[in-house]
Amino acid sequence: MNDGILIGLETAFAGYNIFMVVVGCFAGTIIGMLPGLGPMSAIALMIPITYGFDPASAMILMAGVYYGAIFGGSTSSILINAPGVAGTVSSSFDGYPMAQRGEAGKALAIAAYASFSGGTIAAIFLLVAAPQLAKVSLSFHSADYFALMCVGLLSIAAFASKGQFLKAMIMTCFGLALATVGQDSLSDITRFAFGNINLMDGISFVLLVMATFAMSEAFMIIFKKTDINFKASDVSKKKLGSIKLSKAEIKEMVPVIGRTSILGFLVGVLPGAGATIASFLAWGFERGIASAKDKLKFGKGSIKGLTAPETANNAACTGSFVPLLTLGIPGSGTTAVMLGALLSFGIQPGPRLYVDQPELFWAVIVSMYIGNVVLLVLNLPLIPYIARILAVPKNILVPLVLFFSVTGVYLISFNNFDIYFMAIVALISLVLRTMNFPMPPLILGFILGGMLEENLRRALLINDGSFSFMIDRPISLGLFIVMILIVLMQVYQIIKNRQTNSRDELT
Amino acid sequence: MKNIYKKIISTLVISAALSTSAVAIEKLHFVIPGGAGGGWDGTARGTGEALLKSGLLEQASFENMSGGGGGKALAWLIRTQPENTVMVQSTPIVLRSIGRRASYVSTDAKSGVFSYKDVTPIAGIIGDFGAIVVLSDSPYQTFADLVAAYNADPKSVKMAGGSTRGSMDHLIGALAFQAAGANPNDVVYIPYDGGGKAMAGLLSGETQVLSTGLSEAVGLGGQVRILGITADERSADFPSIPTLKEQGVDAYFVNWRGFFGAPGMDAMDRYELGKMLTELQTTPEWEVVRKRNGWVNILNTGDDFIAFLEKQTEEMTVLMKQLGVIK
Numbered sequence: 114m115n116d117g118i119l120i121g122l123e124t125a126f127a128g129y130n131i132f133m134v135v136v137g138c139f140a141g142t143i144i145g146m147l148p149g150l151g152p153m154s155a156i157a158l159m160i161p162i163t164y165g166f167d168p169a170s171a172m173i174l175m176a177g178v179y180y181g182a183i184f185g186g187s188t189s190s191i192l193i194n195a196p197g198v199a200g201t202v203s204s205s206f207d208g209y210p211m212a213q214r215g216e217a218g219k220a221l222a223i224a225a226y227a228s229f230s231g232g233t234i235a236a237i238f239l240l241v242a243a244p245q246l247a248k249v250s251l252s253f254h255s256a257d258y259f260a261l262m263c264v265g266l267l268s269i270a271a272f273a274s275k276g277q278f279l280k281a282m283i284m285t286c287f288g289l290a291l292a293t294v295g296q297d298s299l300s301d302i303t304r305f306a307f308g309n310i311n312l313m314d315g316i317s318f319v320l321l322v323m324a325t326f327a328m329s330e331a332f333m334i335i336f337k338k339t340d341i342n343f344k345a346s347d348v349s350k351k352k353l354g355s356i357k358l359s360k361a362e363i364k365e366m367v368p369v370i371g372r373t374s375i376l377g378f379l380v381g382v383l384p385g386a387g388a389t390i391a392s393f394l395a396w397g398f399e400r401g402i403a404s405a406k407d408k409l410k411f412g413k414g415s416i417k418g419l420t421a422p423e424t425a426n427n428a429a430c431t432g433s434f435v436p437l438l439t440l441g442i443p444g445s446g447t448t449a450v451m452l453g454a455l456l457s458f459g460i461q462p463g464p465r466l467y468v469d470q471p472e473l474f475w476a477v478i479v480s481m482y483i484g485n486v487v488l489l490v491l492n493l494p495l496i497p498y499i500a501r502i503l504a505v506p507k508n509i510l511v512p513l514v515l516f517f518s519v520t521g522v523y524l525i526s527f528n529n530f531d532i533y534f535m536a537i538v539a540l541i542s543l544v545l546r547t548m549n550f551p552m553p554p555l556i557l558g559f560i561l562g563g564m565l566e567e568n569l570r571r572a573l574l575i576n577d578g579s580f581s582f583m584i585d586r587p588i589s590l591g592l593f594i595v596m597i598l599i600v601l602m603q604v605y606q607i608i609k610n611r612q613t614n615s616r617d618e619l620t
Numbered sequence: 621m622k623n624i625y626k627k628i629i630s631t632l633v634i635s636a637a638l639s640t641s642a643v644a645i646e647k648l649h650f651v652i653p654g655g656a657g658g659g660w661d662g663t664a665r666g667t668g669e670a671l672l673k674s675g676l677l678e679q680a681s682f683e684n685m686s687g688g689g690g691g692k693a694l695a696w697l698i699r700t701q702p703e704n705t706v707m708v709q710s711t712p713i714v715l716r717s718i719g720r721r722a723s724y725v726s727t728d729a730k731s732g733v734f735s736y737k738d739v740t741p742i743a744g745i746i747g748d749f750g751a752i753v754v755l756s757d758s759p760y761q762t763f764a765d766l767v768a769a770y771n772a773d774p775k776s777v778k779m780a781g782g783s784t785r786g787s788m789d790h791l792i793g794a795l796a797f798q799a800a801g802a803n804p805n806d807v808v809y810i811p812y813d814g815g816g817k818a819m820a821g822l823l824s825g826e827t828q829v830l831s832t833g834l835s836e837a838v839g840l841g842g843q844v845r846i847l848g849i850t851a852d853e854r855s856a857d858f859p860s861i862p863t864l865k866e867q868g869v870d871a872y873f874v875n876w877r878g879f880f881g882a883p884g885m886d887a888m889d890r891y892e893l894g895k896m897l898t899e900l901q902t903t904p905e906w907e908v909v910r911k912r913n914g915w916v917n918i919l920n921t922g923d924d925f926i927a928f929l930e931k932q933t934e935e936m937t938v939l940m941k942q943l944g945v946i947k
Contacts, residue, residue: 157682
């Protein structure tokens with residue numbers, strides 16, 4: 114194996130391949146930054162271009178685009194509340210409030226450092242144990258995925274504080290309901306499409322997130338007229354673009370990175386999960402273990418709350434190479450496209466890949482270290498300039514946000530119906546937001562809803578209609594116990610808070 | 621360092637050379653009705669690759685549009701009528717229109733159920749036999765072992781497939797069990813969203829058997845054992861894989877794959893595409909892709925293809941009635 118790693122090092126550090134890493138990372142960052150564009154279509158477009166390349170070079174390029182897009186994807190989440198990739202939705206929870214506070218540069222820098230650390234730590238795991246991790250990939254059954262999604266759903270608790278519990282629950286259920294629209298993937302029955310062919314395909318994620326986050330945010334700014342003349346006058350441009358982190362802030366980030374990179378990586382290794390689930394879990398997990406004081410900051414611009422999903426989504430992205438390379442199983446659309454590319458080079462990924470093609474296997478992994486360094490070097494100097502987007506007067510910025518969200522949605526389906534539908538959803542969410550209904554639980558319910566249902570129904574089919582898998586499968590049982598503990602902790606804290614509050618009232 | 625420049629320059633030269641050669645159809649967009657990594661995906665990308673490498677096509681793009689077992693892409697093709705676009709399809713387009721699946725039922729009352737008649741059949745190019753797959757350390761050595769276990773307890777054999785109930789993966793498995801004298805209606809079929817996830821389901825041990833195509837099954841290499849394929853003779857490319865027929869199970873099923881254009885496609889374009897795909901099968905580049913995937917060339921263009929589709933519709937209607945999938 115060590116010989117293989119050496120060959121991999123040699124291949125990855127060949128001048129031509131370093132060039133590939135740089136190109137891939139640069140293209141990925143740009144693709145990730147633009148809302149609506151994802152790494153999957155970009156990589157699919159690259160297949161004909163990479164024809165004629167050495168397979169290792171082609172994979173290094175494509176991998177660079179993939180993790181580069183996740184790296185750059187946080188930018189639009191943080192600056193304009195428009196997550197372009199599902200994996201960066203939870204980065205907007207704390208990133209956008211930070212940017213609104215005038216700390217856009219700092220938020221982008223935190224995202225960059227977290228992404229870098231998550232990607233690099235995960236690459237180390239890959240290098241040390243990629244072939245062995247194949248077993249982890251296959252350890253999860255449908256029942257366990259169902260349990261994992263349930264744990265993920267618990268992060269809505271974060272939005273349930275201060276009398277918001279019922280509203281957060283309503284929005285989650287709304288999201289779960291929206292996920293059922295369209296053709297059912299198990300029995301092929303159309304649900305809630307009302308005979309409309311445009312709804313038979315289901316509601317697209319990008320549409321929903323652009324409408325509820327970016328578009329409704331833009332509408333909110335328009336309706337709050339006082340905000341229109343906000344030109345960063347109360348916040349100096351210098352502060353907006355500053356990427357300096359204090360020692361205390363770095364100290365706050367380090368343990369979060371340590372924990373969430375492991376969590377993110379392990380979730381990424383599972384073929385049925387991925388960067389999106391990883392980032393939600395990491396955000397919920399960090400909030401769960403934070404002190405009562407820190408907990409209140411989550412969702413309002415917490416450094417931990419931004420570090421966690423940004424570390425986890427990059428670690429998960431790297432982790433998803435385990436099932437791809439060691440089993441030949443694609444866990445996500447993007448890795449499936451890469452599998453197709455590998456096959457078109459006549460390379461069959463699987464348990465023998467690292468034995469038969471060590472130069473390719475290890476070179477791709479080694480290139481991820483180089484790639485993460487390249488991304489950091491590429492992104493950090495740009496941050497002060499990108500952050501100044503927020504200094505653009507709102508009467509220019511708002512139309513730009515609207516333009517990007519509409520084109521982003523249109524480019525996916527090329528369907529006018531989606532634009533009308535998006536405007537309606539944005540108006541509904543505007544009304545809901547003015548009534549203080551939180552939007553993140555809606556998106557969370559929507560993303561997890563489809564996977565929750567599919568895995569539960571499959572688990573029931575496999576278990577002949579019995580729910581016994583919840584106890585019989587150790588992983589499911591473990592996850593359900595974790596879930597119960599989280600709920601109990603939450604209840605305990607609420608009771609404790611009430612007691613202290615009533616005591617305060619007495620004194 | 622010299623090597624880098626050499627490589628960069630050669631890439632530039634190749635792309636420049638490609639962009640100047642004159643062909644009738646320069647670029648083609650392949651719409652894949654299923655998720656990446658599945659059989660449709662392999663066919664479209666493999667065809668695209670061979671077309672590019674043999675110089676018959678300058679530019680190819682691919683788009684995965686999964687949903688409703690192909691109904692989404694079909695409806696999209698009918699709705700948007702895009703130019704320079706072909707959709708890869710296979711036996712399901714026939715099966716689904718017979719089964720009147722919701723996704724293939726048009727909202728326009730006049731057209732009723734979508735089928736191959738609503739789009740422009742261009743050519744059928746390959747066939748792939750069905751394969752019954754178990755893990756390499758599975759106790760089932762032959763298909764008879766599996767049937768014996770199934771007859772003893774139908775619930776002990778869970779069969780994974782990459783698409784919905786009533787889809788081809790389901791039918792291949794059911795047909796094999798029926799041909800072996802077992803009741804196919806008791807087969808517990810576990811649907812997954814895509815071939816890749818169904819493979820993961822088998823490898824993780826959550827299902828005991830996988831019903832899929834031979835080309836997808838051979839991709840799993842030594843991790844699995846293929847108990848039998850639904851062909852009359854062993855494949856020349858994989859002579860070690862037994863057929864079901866030689867085990868006394870007379871189950872024959874070939875899943876053709878081919879390309880369709882938008883409704884009302886220009887007759888000239890249709891002819892040119894058919895010609896291009898016919899020419900393709902004579903190139904060495906195609907042979908590489910074909911062999912790698914274990915495909916069998918079954919070329920059918922133009923009106924022959926339509927006649928073939930009509931025949932299959934008749935045969936499948938009988939088969940599906942036998943299986944109780946339709947009444």
